[in-house]
Amino acid sequence: MRPTIAKHNSLAARKARTGWLYLMPTILILLLVTVYPLGRTIYLSFFEAGLRFPLKLEFVGLMNYINLFSDPVWWRSVLNTVIFTATSVALETVLGLIIALLVHTNFRGRGLVRTAMLVPWAIPGVVAAQLWRWMLNDVYGVINDLLMKLQLISRPYAWLAEGMLIMVAVVLADVWKTAPFMALILLAGLQAIPKELYEAARVDGATPAQQFWRITLPLLRPVLLVALIFRTLDALRVFDMIYVMAGTQIATISMSIYGRQQLLEFADIGYGSAVSTAIFLIIAIYTAVYIATLKVEVR
Amino acid sequence: MNLLYRALLYAGVGLILVYLLFPFYWAIISSLKTPTELFKTPIDYYPPNFRWQNYVEVFQAQPFGRYLLNSAVVAGTTTLLSLLIGSFAAYALGRFQFRGRSVVYYATLAVTMFPQISLLSGMFILLRTLGLYNNLLGLVLAYMVFSLPFTVWLLTSFVRDIPWELEEAAYVDGASPTQTLFRVMLPLMAPGMVTAGLLTFIHAWNEFLFALTFTIDDKARTVPVAIATFSGVSSFELPWHLIMAASVIVTIPLLVLVLIFQQRIVAGLTAGAVKG
Numbered sequence: 001m002r003p004t005i006a007k008h009n010s011l012a013a014r015k016a017r018t019g020w021l022y023l024m025p026t027i028l029i030l031l032l033v034t035v036y037p038l039g040r041t042i043y044l045s046f047f048e049a050g051l052r053f054p055l056k057l058e059f060v061g062l063m064n065y066i067n068l069f070s071d072p073v074w075w076r077s078v079l080n081t082v083i084f085t086a087t088s089v090a091l092e093t094v095l096g097l098i099i100a101l102l103v104h105t106n107f108r109g110r111g112l113v114r115t116a117m118l119v120p121w122a123i124p125g126v127v128a129a130q131l132w133r134w135m136l137n138d139v140y141g142v143i144n145d146l147l148m149k150l151q152l153i154s155r156p157y158a159w160l161a162e163g164m165l166i167m168v169a170v171v172l173a174d175v176w177k178t179a180p181f182m183a184l185i186l187l188a189g190l191q192a193i194p195k196e197l198y199e200a201a202r203v204d205g206a207t208p209a210q211q212f213w214r215i216t217l218p219l220l221r222p223v224l225l226v227a228l229i230f231r232t233l234d235a236l237r238v239f240d241m242i243y244v245m246a247g248t249q250i251a252t253i254s255m256s257i258y259g260r261q262q263l264l265e266f267a268d269i270g271y272g273s274a275v276s277t278a279i280f281l282i283i284a285i286y287t288a289v290y291i292a293t294l295k296v297e298v299r
Numbered sequence: 300m301n302l303l304y305r306a307l308l309y310a311g312v313g314l315i316l317v318y319l320l321f322p323f324y325w326a327i328i329s330s331l332k333t334p335t336e337l338f339k340t341p342i343d344y345y346p347p348n349f350r351w352q353n354y355v356e357v358f359q360a361q362p363f364g365r366y367l368l369n370s371a372v373v374a375g376t377t378t379l380l381s382l383l384i385g386s387f388a389a390y391a392l393g394r395f396q397f398r399g400r401s402v403v404y405y406a407t408l409a410v411t412m413f414p415q416i417s418l419l420s421g422m423f424i425l426l427r428t429l430g431l432y433n434n435l436l437g438l439v440l441a442y443m444v445f446s447l448p449f450t451v452w453l454l455t456s457f458v459r460d461i462p463w464e465l466e467e468a469a470y471v472d473g474a475s476p477t478q479t480l481f482r483v484m485l486p487l488m489a490p491g492m493v494t495a496g497l498l499t500f501i502h503a504w505n506e507f508l509f510a511l512t513f514t515i516d517d518k519a520r521t522v523p524v525a526i527a528t529f530s531g532v533s534s535f536e537l538p539w540h541l542i543m544a545a546s547v548i549v550t551i552p553l554l555v556l557v558l559i560f561q562q563r564i565v566a567g568l569t570a571g572a573v574k575g
Contacts (some may be wrong), residue, residue, distance in 0.1 A: 010469075016397035018476040023403055026388035026451060033443045034410050037382035037421025038481050053427055113312060115561060118320045121568075122553040123323065123506035128522040131326050134539050139336055142325055145342045155424040180319060181568065187567035237414045240507045244527045256416040256508070263420055264512065273420045285414050 038280070044273035051267035056204035064274035074275065076250060078282075083167065084242070084254065086236035088174045093228060095175060096182025101216075103183070104190045114187075117180040125177065127242035131171035135159055166251045171244050177241070178234075182227055189223030190216070229290045236283055255279050323550070330354070330543035337539050353544040355360060360541060362517050362526065367548070370521040373435050373510075375502035377442040378496050385450035385495070386488060390480050392451065393458030394466070402453070410448045415508050426513055433515045441509045453498070456570060457491030458484070476505045494567035497560055501553055523550045 027276040045064055047057040068074055103113050120128065136141050136159040159169040193216065201211050238257040246252045248261050257278060263272030329337060329354055331346040351477040397519050422441055423432075431437030461484070470567050485492075510521045525548065529542045557564060 012396070015395045015476060019391040019395035019397045019400065019508065021478075022391035022395075026407070026447060027386065027403065029443050029447060030407065030410055032425075033422070033440060034413060034418065035532075037425055038413070040421030040424055041417060041419070044424075055424070072367055094397040099315055102308070102315065105308060107305075107308055107312060108313070113316060113319075115558065115567075116316055118557045118564065119319055119323055119554065122501060122522050122557045123550050124507075124526075124553070126507050126527045127507070127550055128322075129320050130529075130542055130546060134329065135322060135325060138339055140340065140342065142342060142344075145340075163497060174321065176318070184565060185569050188565075204575040231411060235389075237416065239416070240523075240527075254301065256414070259416045259509070260419060260512065263423075269420050269423075276417045277421055283412065283414050283417075287409075292462045 003154045024125075028152070037090070041273045041276050041280075044270055045277045047270045049269045051269050052164055055269070060117065060270065062270045065278075067271060068274050068278060071281065073250065073253070079165070079255045080252055081236060081238065081254045081256075084128045084171060084174075084252070085232055087167075088178070089228065089231050091171065091175045091237055092179040092182050093224070095179040096186055097181065097224075099183035100186035100190055102187055103187055116140065117296050119179050119180075121181045121184075123177070123241035126244055128173060128177045129241045132169065133175070133245050136169050136172075139243075146178060160246060166246050166249065170245050170252055172236070174238070174241050178231065185223060185227045186220065189220050191220045192223075205259060225294070233283065233287065236286065255282070308504060315332045324547050327508050328538060330534055332540055334538070334540055338536075339476045350540070353540045354442055354548070357541050357548065358545045361525065363522075363545060363548075365517055366520055366525045368524045368557045369435060369519060370504055370523075370549070373442065374500050376435075376439045377446050377503040380439065380497055381443065381446040381450040382492055382498050385447055385454055386485065386492065387480070389458050389488075390456030390484055393455045395476075405406060407448045407451050411445065411452065411490050411555070412446065415444070416483075419508075422509070423512065429527060433512060433519045435519050438510060438519060438521070441513060442503050442506065444509075446503060447460045449502075450495045450499055453495045453567060454488060454491050457494075463489045490563070493560065494563045494570075497556060497564055501556070504549075504553065 043056075046059060046061060048056050048060045048063070049057050099117070102108060103117070123131075135141050138144065138156055138158040138161065141156075141159070143159070144153070147153045148156065157165060159165050197215050198211055198221075203217060206214065237255045237256055239260070242252050242254050243257050248265075249255055251263075255275075256279065259272060259275040262268050262275050266272075328344070330344055331349045331351070333342070333348075334348050336339045336350075338346060365370060388407075388413075392400060392407075415489045422444075424545060426432045426434075426441065429437070430438075431440060464485050465487070466479055474482070487496070507523045507527065510524045511527070514520050514524060524547050526542060527539065529545070
């Protein structure tokens, strides 16, 4: 027996060695491009430094954080990000669910719709932003023209100039870009629900509405939850859509836009790093909470 | 009742198709109009003349060809590098049993949650230090932040689904782990690699924040940055015909990929959500 065990052990040891060897490039690269920059960002947040190289650092303790907490623009960017995230994620979930339910039924041309769903997803965020910016143009934009023709509005709106409307505009654009992604994921979830359940329900005389509330929604819940969480994480980091459509305007400035503005436009690397660190903490807390929630759900 | 139901269904489907596709239709229409036709009311829903000249002008007004090349090089290199490095890691994480494996796996997953903005100043300094600021290779390095963990994660889930038997046979025949990886596993991982490669390529091709921050001129500027910073004669009159032409050009390769590899892309996108 002995030689076999020895041989087995040596194979296991060899596999462990090979395993680490295979992981090494990935570990080294990730240390270099994520752990180091993150550590550097956190470190810099305790210093006063301009964007001139070589960096001249002056230790200021928590000064940057104190300034951050008393800057109304920062708090506005947090509020904007929360409003943007809540409205766009809610809308795209509802719209995504409607699209998914529709595509899940049997009809001719289903394949076409499924392909069409990938179009907004595949379009680069910057392109989607420019496209919506053009469509929402106050004088020559097609959206105003269409809404007027349908008599939904009585005068053209200046979507990208009037405070509240700018937020509506960026949410509209974001919902168009991401609702199809939501629909794809929910569709996959719908397809995993056993058909027998619906047959049994029909035999028992359940109406379509009852089937939806009693079967579809409860069984879709885990997928819905994961999709919601991922979209929320994404929306909290929003940069492209708002930056291209509205720049750094106060009405829609997001946390990421505020951070980059401090860092590059105002060339304040210490303060900018404090902003970055604060955003990291906010998202880390959100992630920790959701992992805990998911664990409860899965159990 | 049944007829009414079908009618409502098709009306709904039609509405959704218009919603999904109209904006892209509008980009194409706008890219074929003259500036005069763009800035006039009432709006034409179909171009009076097809002005293909716009597509030539995009390349003349600025080095758009160079931007396209930059984007292709960055996205292509990012994808190939992630697949190469990621497939080794995925094989180790998906197959080998050793201490510390799950720590590495979850750490890799955690990295995908990092907000890009939190790495911005550190990455800026890293690239300056390495002399890779305003450099395509620097962008590739920065893109490893999202492409590598994603590739590792997706390929690991593929490796776990591959049956043990073939590999077992190779080991019994005395093959080393590396020989097994190359001769047995990589061919079996090919579909997963196509999916991971496609999603990584699309993500890198579309990326904006890093590209905007870590490039300064034409040498390394990518298409999304060029499209976002298009400027006209005056800031009030943007050259929308050119912006739209550029937008259509940069989107076409993606649409071709989507049409050809639709199944693979959907499989990759839904892998995480449905498996949990």
